[in-house]
Amino acid sequence: MTALDSNEMVLNMGPQHPSTHGVLRIVLKLDGERVTSTDCIIGYLHRGVEKIAENRTYVQFAPYVDRMDYLAAVSNGLGYCLAVEKLMNAVATPRAQAVRVILTELNRIASHLLWLGTHALDIGAITPLFYTLREREAVLKIFENYCGARLTTHAFRIGGLQYELYDGFEKEVESFCGQFLAKVDEYEELLSGNRIWRERLRGVGVIDAETCKRYGVTGPVLRAAGVAWDLRKAQPYSGYEQYEFDVPTRTSGDTLDRYFVRLDEMRQSVRIIQQAVANIPTGPIMAKIAKVVKPPVGEAYVSIEAPKGELGYYIVSDGTTHPYRLRVRPPSFVNLQALGHMAQGALVADVVAIIGTIDIVLGEVDR
């Protein structure tokens, strides 16, 4: 660390700060109340997941990806399964693809709901947390009924699904979708109409589209800056091209716009789920693949639109049952790089809002 000016001060934020959403430590250099530089210190939750992958078979590694972004375990599972399937030149069956879309979109809603509740809590609005967690509970109940776990779901397998849908799945999902849009409107009523909330977030942590692209920022942060880049539209996977939905964008790229983008994304997710659940194709849930997963020599990169941004899996195969090398491109880790730019010149209290709005999960940053 460089020497300080006489009027500069260093403040350690974290790793036990409740608003850093995990074990993130940020060394803030302050000039009075203004932040002059930020220094993220990560690795407190490092478990060496990429190295673990080299010592597990392809099938055995699947539960571990749930533990990276544990708020969007289903999305992680989808990305990994798609990457291995690409390596093996296999495609999941239409029925499996439709179920995968429904579950990942439900997971996007769950992830955004938790983000909304905790972000509002960071800013000081305590009420929405209770309501968002209640709605998230309904989603987690669907996950539990479908695959037997609520958080680390291990819902998908390479080549398709392990579990057939349970009786009443469609009805449960439809009834959730039916009442959920009204709930989103209610959050809007609680927050968007609140003058304190708007004034508190407008113009905080501004990042423009060019800077986003330079940092490689993806997801709602990029879309709030005005770039309509969504991998579900740009490079459709798992049958997303069949569904009709919009990519919500905003223009000013501040914290308030990122809040609006995520709310709109929840509404679009409901649209996708309703279309998908209305006609789930019949047929097998597992593609015909070898029982021992042994991809040919080669490499594959597959990226999907996770709730937090572009989630990529890069796998190198040497023809054995174990990956030769596996690399994850986590959205949280890349988006966190932009924190320094966004927090430059901000007030100390705004740093909490900015961290919250990037929506990081430290399990994914550190892996």
Place this chain on the structure above:
Amino acid sequence: MIKFLRSFLLLDLLEGLWVTFRHQSPSQIETEQYPSERPAVSERYRGAPRLNVHPETQETLCISCNLCAVACPENLIVVGSVRNPETKRKDLVTFTYDLSRCMFCGLCEDACPVDALELTQDFEIASYTREGLIWDRQALEEGPRPTQYRQ
């Protein structure tokens, strides 16, 4: 004048409280009274493991094929068996399941060809010691032992 009346009669406060009251209906309350009321977990819930026995003969269903131990990502299952010289089959002797390292992914029960190993709906598996989480064949065959609470 209207602004004064609004603030004087605390209308904003009442508006806020109306949201709170709207959410008081019992159908909207998700809180579980856990120790006195057991939560209903789903049928497919992946909890404590159990090694199933035949309901009539009480003989184990396990055929000592070792597939669960091979499937386990954490290598926490150890199957011990001896070859029976008469039937030419393997007889199960020991079965150890280290719950302290288990992540309940369900790969072992998917691998089992005879539905002997099963992850049950029991979730109360806490123990005072690490050794207490290493379940042997007897503990696995007895199955879940849900804690009984007094009303």
